Structures are given as structure tokens and as C-alpha cells.
Amino acid sequence: MTQQPQAVIELIPASQFSIGELTSIYNQTRVDYMVPMPMNAERLAEYIETYDVDLERSLVAMDGSGMRGVAMLGVRADRAWVTRLGVIPGTRKGGVGTALVRGLLEQSGLLGIDFNMLEVIKNNTPAHQLFFKLGFYEVGELLILRRAPLVPPIEPMIADARRLERYEALDLIGDDRGAQPWTNQSETLHHVTDISGLRLTLGDGSTGWLVYQRQKFLLSRFIYKTDTGDPAMMAYAFLSHLHHQYPRLDTRLENIHVSDPHLPGFRKMGYIESFRRIEMWRGEPPASLVHSK
Ligand SMILES: CC(C)(COP(=O)(O)OP(=O)(O)OC[C@H]1O[C@@H](n2cnc3c(N)ncnc32)[C@H](O)[C@@H]1OP(=O)(O)O)[C@@H](O)C(=O)NCCC(=O)NCCS
Numbered sequence: 001m002t003q004q005p006q007a008v009i010e011l012i013p014a015s016q017f018s019i020g021e022l023t024s025i026y027n028q029t030r031v032d033y034m035v036p037m038p039m040n041a042e043r044l045a046e047y048i049e050t051y052d053v054d055l056e057r058s059l060v061a062m063d064g065s066g067m068r069g070v071a072m073l074g075v076r077a078d079r080a081w082v083t084r085l086g087v088i089p090g091t092r093k094g095g096v097g098t099a100l101v102r103g104l105l106e107q108s109g110l111l112g113i114d115f116n117m118l119e120v121i122k123n124n125t126p127a128h129q130l131f132f133k134l135g136f137y138e139v140g141e142l143l144i145l146r147r148a149p150l151v152p153p154i155e156p157m158i159a160d161a162r163r164l165e166r167y168e169a170l171d172l173i174g175d176d177r178g179a180q181p182w183t184n185q186s187e188t189l190h191h192v193t194d195i196s197g198l199r200l201t202l203g204d205g206s207t208g209w210l211v212y213q214r215q216k217f218l219l220s221r222f223i224y225k226t227d228t229g230d231p232a233m234m235a236y237a238f239l240s241h242l243h244h245q246y247p248r249l250d251t252r253l254e255n256i257h258v259s260d261p262h263l264p265g266f267r268k269m270g271y272i273e274s275f276r277r278i279e280m281w282r283g284e285p286p287a288s289l290v291h292s293k
Pocket of ligand 1: 030033084085087088091092093094095097098099120121125126127129131133
């Protein structure tokens, strides 16, 4: 039977609230979250922009006493993304989370989209169960990795290395890499600044490339490919060049597939796992996302 909210809950488009109000409700829903991720208004605005969050189709749950929960919908060609879901602690287990996610699915349905994606932190049982109940299924496990600068600095592996400008990097990642996690899709990289890349050819003929974002204190958003050769070796090679070039920067990567064959190269370079997410889908990926280079 369909679960109904106990109190009278109204779902209102998030576009009717200010970024400050949305930041406040989001933070209130996450006070006890497994991985603390508080946001400020500036960061939420950037998040909305970077991930194509459609505030007209995102929802705030209200009852007589105010905002009770929030859920946002990212919208891109043929796919939608459920994100920022949260219900304030005292209101949970009353059907509000279900109502919010159902509301988002209805919105993506109205756009003619029946492929919805999300990620949930591993062992977040309430959210995982809720998504299962609403028809999402698991497709894989994703790693969130970090690397602190190492002393002494890394020596670059001998290779023919060529720096790629932003336009070359964006061209290289293309737009047909299959159904990647939302954060790592090409659209995301198109929306952010400071993207560049590196193309390497090793002495044994192995070739590959890395595209990344470099901010003042941080390297992130890696997209990479081994064209020829061993992926673990190629990862070590491009990471050795990158970390040699930027010895003082921290690195944070999100949503790397646990089965990615490049991972041994990352581990050897000092990357450690912060936590894991479960990737979940609802519906089948459309043909436009299945094709991969
Ligand atoms: C996940 C969350 C949004 C659920 O909101 P909610 O309003 O409590 O959800 P509902 O009352 O609609 O519950 C729906 C289903 O979720 C599951 N669920 C909810 N709380 C649960 C719990 N504590 N343990 C196990 N399952 C739970 C159940 O399957 C439940 O159905 P049931 O009541 O028939 O058993 C809420 O717990 C929350 O805000 N958590 C912190 C933020 C968060 O984890 N966000 C999701 C990030 S991906």
C-alpha cells in the first residue's frame, strides 16, 4: 500500500524559495548525517549550476509549521538525478521522504524522462530502503578517494607528456562515455572552470590521457582513459606527472567505480578511500547513454 505522510504535507517547487532558505533546510536535514557535508548559500548555488539542478522541478516539503524536507532534481538529456534529499530529524518515518522522491519522479516523468539516477552512501539504510521501495536498483559501488601531498615530491615517470588546454580536454572527454555517475558526466566538466589535461605516451608505446580540474588548493574531477597499455601503469604515469607538477595540492575524487582497472595506480600513488557510495538507477538507460567509446 502507498505510504501517506501523517501530517498534511505540501510539496512546493524549490524555485519559490531563496537560496538562503534552501541552504537552511538542507543543512537542517543533515545535522546527523553519516558524512558531514554542510553547505553555505554560495556552495549550493554553485552546486545547482554545476549539476543542472532544475529548481522548478525540485521540491520542498512544508507543513503548517514550516519547511520539513527537501529534494532536488538534476535534469540532462534523457536522464534525471535525485539529489540533496533530506527530511528534518523530528519529521522522519512519516512518509515525507517517500512523498518527496515520488514527487521528483513525477516531475521527471512529466519531462518524458524515465531514466533516473542517484547515489547513496553505503550503509545509509533508511535512504537505501526508501529508494529500493520506489523502484531503484543497485548498479555498482563507487569510491570517494583522497590524497594528501606527499614528501618528498613524486618523480614523474619517463614519458612524452603534452599539456592539454581546456578546449582540447573537453573535446577529448566527449559526450558518449556511457551512463557515468552524474558528478562525472561531461556536462559537469563543461560547467566548471580550470579544466585542463595531460596526454602521455610511455616508452613501451602505452598511451592515455587525464582531464582534471585544478583549483587554488585542490585537484579534482578526473576523467581519464588508457588508449593502449596497462590501465594501472598508465594511471600511475599520469598521476606521477600531475603530482610532480602540483606537489602542494590536495586531491579529492568522487564516484570512481570500484572495478576501475586504473585503481591500483591510484593506490600506489597514495590515494586512500574516504567512503563508498552505492549507485542506483530506476528504469533502463536510454540508447543515447549506453553507447560508449
Ligand atoms: C532518508 C530519509 C530522507 C527518509 O525520509 P523519511 O521521511 O524518514 O522516509 P519515509 O518515512 O518516507 O520512509 C520510507 C521508507 O524508507 C525506509 N526507511 C526510512 N527510515 C528508515 C530507517 N530508520 N531504517 C530503515 N528503513 C527506513 C523504509 O523502507 C520506509 O518505509 P516504511 O516506513 O514502510 O518502512 C531520511 O531518513 C533523511 O533525511 N536522512 C538523512 C539524509 C539522507 O540520508 N538523505 C539521503 C541521501 S542519499
